């Protein structure tokens with residue numbers, strides 16, 4: 256059996272000596288769509304940042320396929336195929352859209368920019384605008400497009416829908432579903448819009464105070480509002 260694209264074992268990490276996540280273990284299969292849910296401040300962002308090597312690891316292991324990346328630098332993890340779209344919309348404000356996208360090419364030919372423009376036609380219209388002139392939604396699209404140009408095999412997304420209009424959310428989720436189904440991209444999605452996350456995912460983890468408090472199928476949560484209330488603190492309708 257091929258190794259899982261992402262395998263996390265007993266991971267603990269935080270900021271300096273402050274421990275935020277504790278004893279987290281999970282595995283994702285190729286093409287999985289994993290939703291990571293939880294109330295505010297429960298450690299979801301810290302988990303993704305730790306997978307990218309951006310926090311202080313206190314213990315545990317992270318493997319990507321056959322590679323043990325536990326102590327590898329962030330850039331090495333990116334080279335091995337992890338793409339990370341942080342909550343902070345990581346764009347260069349004083350570069351144009353096109354220049355931002357070129358920064359994501361990772362040695363691919365400039366013609367590959369067409370892939371990004373095909374996925375996000377709005378970015379083509381805005382190709383000459385500076386990052387700082389974009390709306391929040393456009394900045395989110397730019398971050399995602401730049402990450403996707405690097406052809407990640409695992410995509411970590413931290414609340415990509417935050418602040419976006421419902422119609423843009425629909426488009427983005429449709430795009431992610433398409434990516435997961437056709438490109439064999441494994442997606443780990445942290446999202447506060449529970450309903451959308453459950454519609455998208457084929458597996459769910461719930462975090463509570465830095466630990467995994469529940470894991471299972473989205474259907475189970477869909478069918479049990481009381482459980483969702485208890486785990487995530489919001490009702491779904």
Ligand SMILES: Nc1ncnc2c1ncn2[C@@H]1O[C@H](COP(=O)(O)OP(=O)(O)OP(=O)(O)O)[C@@H](O)[C@H]1O
Nearest residue numbers: 270273275293294295296297298299300301302447
């Ligand atoms: N850079 C940091 N330094 C110290 N503590 C931090 C830092 N970033 C986050 N924390 C703390 O880590 C805990 C978990 O935060 P984290 O952002 O991982 O949670 P989250 O589940 O993603 O929350 P949200 O849904 O609100 O984004 C919080 O108590 C937060 O205050």
